[in-house]
Amino acid sequence: xxxxxxxxxxxxxxxxxxxxxxxxxxxxxxxxxxxxxxxxxxxxxxxxxxxxxxxxxxxxxxxxxxxxxxxxxxxxxxxx
Numbered sequence: 001x002x003x004x005x006x007x008x009x010x011x012x013x014x015x016x017x018x019x020x021x022x023x024x025x026x027x028x029x030x031x032x033x034x035x036x037x038x039x040x041x042x043x044x045x046x047x048x049x050x051x052x053x054x055x056x057x058x059x060x061x062x063x064x065x066x067x068x069x070x071x072x073x074x075x076x077x078x079x080x
Contacts, residue, residue, distance in 0.1 A: 018070040
């Protein structure tokens with residue numbers, strides 16, 4: 001995995017947040033990380049080899065939004 005970013009960068013903060021077992025949506029990313037380009041940062045991280053999953057979820061209000069989470073090795077086994 002390529003790790004060519006500063007520890008305080010948005011990418012580093014996203015990796016740390018997701019790897020801790022939590023998930024991100026644009027709404028909580030703005031609040032927790034201060035990033036307005038979550039989909040772009042996660043795509044860049046996925047291309048660099050980081051195990052990030054994206055899925056579309058429905059909110060209680062009926063909107064559809066992207067949710068990003070870390071793929072842990074045990075999750076891969078369960079999905080096979």
